[in-house]
Amino acid sequence: MTPTLLIGEDEPHLEEILCYVAKKLGLKYSVARDGEAVLEKARELVPDLLLLDLYMPKMNGIDVCRALKSDPETSNIYIIMVTASAKKVDEDDARLAGTNEFITKPFSPTQLQKRLNEIISEIK
Amino acid sequence: MQKIFPDTLGFRLPLMVSLVLASLIAIYGYHGTNEETDRALTRAKNQAQTLADNIATASQLLMLDDISKLKEFIASNTAHPDISEIQIYNVKGKLLVNSPSTAIKQDITGKSRSVIVNKKNNIVIWEPVKRKGLIGWIKLDYNIGKLTGVNDAFWKLDVFDSFIIIFVVALACMVALRKPLNAIQTITEFISSMDKHKGMKVSLDFKYAELRELSNALKQMSERLYTQDKTIKSTMFELEMQTYALDQHCIVTISNIDGEIVYSNDKFCDISGYTQEELMDNDHKLVNSGYHSKEFFKDMWETIRKGRVWRGEIRNRRKNGSFYWVDTTIVPVVDKAGNILRYVSIRTDISNRKTYEDQLSRLAEFPEKSPNLIVSADIERGLIYTNPAMKRYMNELTNMGEFPDRLLPENFKEIVSECINDKKVRSNYEVTIAGHSWSWSFSPLAEQDIVHGFGTDITDRQNFERELRKKNDDLEILRDNLEVNVKERTFELEKVNNDLIRADRAKYEFLATVSHELRTPLTSIKSFSEILKDDLETIELETQRKYLSIIDKESDRLERLISDILDLQKMDESEAIWRDKDINAIDEVQSAVESFYGAYKDKGVGLRTQWDVNEVIIKIDPDKFKQVIINLLSNALKFTNEGEVVVGVNVENVVDIVDRGDGGNIQVWVKDTGIGIQQDSTNKIFERFIQLDSTSTRKYGGSGLGLSISKDIIEHYNGSIFVKSEPGRGTTFFVNLPQHDYEADKRREAG
Numbered sequence A: 001m002t003p004t005l006l007i008g009e010d011e012p013h014l015e016e017i018l019c020y021v022a023k024k025l026g027l028k029y030s031v032a033r034d035g036e037a038v039l040e041k042a043r044e045l046v047p048d049l050l051l052l053d054l055y056m057p058k059m060n061g062i063d064v065c066r067a068l069k070s071d072p073e074t075s076n077i078y079i080i081m082v083t084a085s086a087k088k089v090d091e092d093d094a095r096l097a098g099t100n101e102f103i104t105k106p107f108s109p110t111q112l113q114k115r116l117n118e119i120i121s122e123i124k
Numbered sequence B: 001m002q003k004i005f006p007d008t009l010g011f012r013l014p015l016m017v018s019l020v021l022a023s024l025i026a027i028y029g030y031h032g033t034n035e036e037t038d039r040a041l042t043r044a045k046n047q048a049q050t051l052a053d054n055i056a057t058a059s060q061l062l063m064l065d066d067i068s069k070l071k072e073f074i075a076s077n078t079a080h081p082d083i084s085e086i087q088i089y090n091v092k093g094k095l096l097v098n099s100p101s102t103a104i105k106q107d108i109t110g111k112s113r114s115v116i117v118n119k120k121n122n123i124v125i126w127e128p129v130k131r132k133g134l135i136g137w138i139k140l141d142y143n144i145g146k147l148t149g150v151n152d153a154f155w156k157l158d159v160f161d162s163f164i165i166i167f168v169v170a171l172a173c174m175v176a177l178r179k180p181l182n183a184i185q186t187i188t189e190f191i192s193s194m195d196k197h198k199g200m201k202v203s204l205d206f207k208y209a210e211l212r213e214l215s216n217a218l219k220q221m222s223e224r225l226y227t228q229d230k231t232i233k234s235t236m237f238e239l240e241m242q243t244y245a246l247d248q249h250c251i252v253t254i255s256n257i258d259g260e261i262v263y264s265n266d267k268f269c270d271i272s273g274y275t276q277e278e279l280m281d282n283d284h285k286l287v288n289s290g291y292h293s294k295e296f297f298k299d300m301w302e303t304i305r306k307g308r309v310w311r312g313e314i315r316n317r318r319k320n321g322s323f324y325w326v327d328t329t330i331v332p333v334v335d336k337a338g339n340i341l342r343y344v345s346i347r348t349d350i351s352n353r354k355t356y357e358d359q360l361s362r363l364a365e366f367p368e369k370s371p372n373l374i375v376s377a378d379i380e381r382g383l384i385y386t387n388p389a390m391k392r393y394m395n396e397l398t399n400m401g402e403f404p405d406r407l408l409p410e411n412f413k414e415i416v417s418e419c420i421n422d423k424k425v426r427s428n429y430e431v432t433i434a435g436h437s438w439s440w441s442f443s444p445l446a447e448q449d450i451v452h453g454f455g456t457d458i459t460d461r462q463n464f465e466r467e468l469r470k471k472n473d474d475l476e477i478l479r480d481n482l483e484v485n486v487k488e489r490t491f492e493l494e495k496v497n498n499d500l501i502r503a504d505r506a507k508y509e510f511l512a513t514v515s516h517e518l519r520t521p522l523t524s525i526k527s528f529s530e531i532l533k534d535d536l537e538t539i540e541l542e543t544q545r546k547y548l549s550i551i552d553k554e555s556d557r558l559e560r561l562i563s564d565i566l567d568l569q570k571m572d573e574s575e576a577i578w579r580d581k582d583i584n585a586i587d588e589v590q591s592a593v594e595s596f597y598g599a600y601k602d603k604g605v606g607l608r609t610q611w612d613v614n615e616v617i618i619k620i621d622p623d624k625f626k627q628v629i630i631n632l633l634s635n636a637l638k639f640t641n642e643g644e645v646v647v648g649v650n651v652e653n654v655v656d657i658v659d660r661g662d663g664g665n666i667q668v669w670v671k672d673t674g675i676g677i678q679q680d681s682t683n684k685i686f687e688r689f690i691q692l693d694s695t696s697t698r699k700y701g702g703s704g705l706g707l708s709i710s711k712d713i714i715e716h717y718n719g720s721i722f723v724k725s726e727p728g729r730g731t732t733f734f735v736n737l738p739q740h741d742y743e744a745d746k747r748r749e750a751g
Helices: A011-024 A035-045 A061-070 A088-097 A110-124 B009-061 B067-079 B145-194 B211-247 B264-272 B294-307 B351-370 B390-398 B412-421 B459-537 B541-572 B585-603 B622-639 B694-700 B706-717 B742-750
Strands: A004-008 A028-032 A049-055 A076-081 A102-105 B084-091 B095-099 B114-118 B122-130 B134-143 B250-253 B263-264 B312-318 B323-334 B340-349 B373-378 B382-386 B426-433 B436-444 B451-458 B583-584 B608-609 B617-620 B643-652 B665-671 B720-728 B730-738
Touching: A004 A011, A004 A035, A011 A110, A011 B459, A011 B541, A028 A035, A035 A049, A035 A061, A035 B250, A049 A061, A049 A110, A061 A076, A061 A088, A061 B412, A076 A088, A076 A110, A088 A102, A102 A110, A102 B720, A110 B373, A110 B459, B009 B084, B009 B114, B009 B122, B009 B134, B009 B145, B009 B263, B009 B390, B067 B095, B211 B264, B263 B720, B264 B694, B294 B312, B323 B351, B373 B390, B373 B412, B382 B390, B412 B436, B436 B459, B459 B541, B459 B694, B541 B706, B583 B585, B583 B622, B585 B608, B585 B617, B585 B622, B585 B643, B617 B622, B622 B643, B622 B665, B622 B706, B622 B730, B706 B720, B706 B730
Parallel strands: A004 A028, A004 A049, A049 A076, A076 A102, B608 B643
Antiparallel strands: B084 B095, B084 B134, B114 B122, B122 B134, B250 B263, B250 B340, B312 B323, B323 B340, B373 B382, B373 B451, B426 B436, B436 B451, B583 B617, B643 B665, B665 B730, B720 B730
16 A cells, blocks of 8 residues: 655745655655645545644644644654754754654755655554 | 024024023022922831831731721821821722722732822822731822922022023123124135135035035135046046057157157157167157158248147158158147247158048049049039039130030939939930030939039040941942942843843844755755756756756845845944945835836735836935845735735825934835734834744745844934834835935035
């Protein structure tokens, strides 16, 4: 069964990069451009993975993460928080909210692809 | 009696002599008559005895049985004219014969033989009748009336003669005694007159006045003598005692007229330490201590040589060298002719007194020399003593026209009476007058109704205290000021600190934002570069171009961001370069608006301009001016999602917060229909590094530096930038710039 990936990213260029990576991995992916949309789609799709931008309109990544992790239906989604923030407090907040991983921008698409591959293997 | 018979010797003596003479005569006459009578009586007695014997014999013979014979016998015998009564009793007491029969019967119990002579009338004889024992008694009463009749005759003859003799003799005596008695009286009167003034009453009860007077006088004399004698004796005794006491108490020496000691008592030896032998014939110089001047002794000698008593206090030296003080009295002993015989020196050891006196005088000096005020007072008189210091200050006050009383506490009188009443000390009454302050205390004197007051000058202390208080006050003020300063400073520091904290936090936020903003385009650049590099062969050409375009745009964005940061840094450190020149503000604004048409069109937000003039010349750095307009347009676009943004330029009717004058204002405004800003945040948005809401700002991107940079630029040109906003309806930014004063430039150039 093909692993599913939800991409939560408001920056169009970054969204494109993430989609590119997902395509390369052959994942079944979907995109949401604000926090509320991410939460809605995640509940609807319950993906295996969620690449979540920390700063998003309407609802930030941390709140989305917390909501999903507190819900048994969605708590198993492997969440990777992606952010350009250099603030330690953001990472701490994300970890507390239950995020599985934390990736800082700028990232290497190759490295991200490799890591996603590993995770998919682990999930399987 | 005394009145009838004068008690003088002149009367009494003749009377006595006469009486004695008369008595002698009487005794002689009486004595002669008595002898006659006694002889007659003896005869009568014998006769009566004989008769009684006869009757007894007869009765014996008759055995008292034949009463008739007895009666007969008795009848014959009683015929005797001198027999008045005959009674015969038997042994049992029965009256056998009673002649005359009227005679009274007698009791014969215990009778003895007796002859009783009753001188005037009769002789009673009791004769026992015996015959072989007592058989009865005979009582015979013999009449002797004739004998007394002889005496009476004699008296009648003699008394008359005697009176005559007495009278004659008395008269003779009186004549003879008159002269000597008068003499005695005269002498007596003289003696007694000598002491009459003493009023001595003598009551010796002599019969004769002369003698009585004389004896009184003599008695007085003797009493006087006795008293004098007693006085002399007691005086002698007292003198002896006094001499003894004097010797015991005083140091006594006697010296001759040359001053050599001829007598010294033990006391002198004791005190001087010299023996009698050492002192004898020596001079008083022996004990000279050298303390007194020569004049002192010269005066002494001059006084005593004149025969006057000298008295003084002398310090002498003992044999062992120590000193002693003596109160000395030197008495010159002078004879009747006025020649000095001796000098008697009487001294008393006053060493102790001298010591006390020294101490006392030192003590007495205390109030006199004390700089403090000392007074004594009582209730009645008020002040009774003031020491010199007190007097001095009182005079000073008087001279100054003040009441000298004002040196004392106001209620001085009450204090004095209270002190005297309760005998308690009172203190700490402060008085300030004429530049001095005094602290008074009052103490009552035990057993006397006097109060002593002591006033101490506390001016210095008070000044000191005042200064101290002032300093203290100053210190307090300083402290208060300091507190205020510290508070103010603390407040300022807190403010600064808060500002710093806020700035620091803003800086941190800024750095985080910068980092975020830098990373975002960098991520795009890096990612697409990597994708193109790795997958160039598999990516379509069109996509490759798109990716390269993204890299290009993001590089621009990165560059702009870096440029902004550098601009800000430059302005911060005043290193910005200003290339001012005259430009048409309308042109610059138009140019900036045109550069945004694409972006606005993309977002679907309208953008238009609004101005009435075509040229507004201002002297300004065109790049900086344009940067401000671009910032505002960028900002408006970021926060406006629908509607339009209008950019305007005004030259007249400029709305300004501050009227800057100087050639009027140019105003550029940018009005949007965006989300708006809360009223309390309208100033905050211009602060550096400050962004209203990090999260929301991220949403709209940008560095948040645009407004801050714009403000710096406008303020450089003495302009102002401000905002009016209504949350939810839109925001208008105004930029006011002073129009350059060209006239001033011309004047400067001409000048």
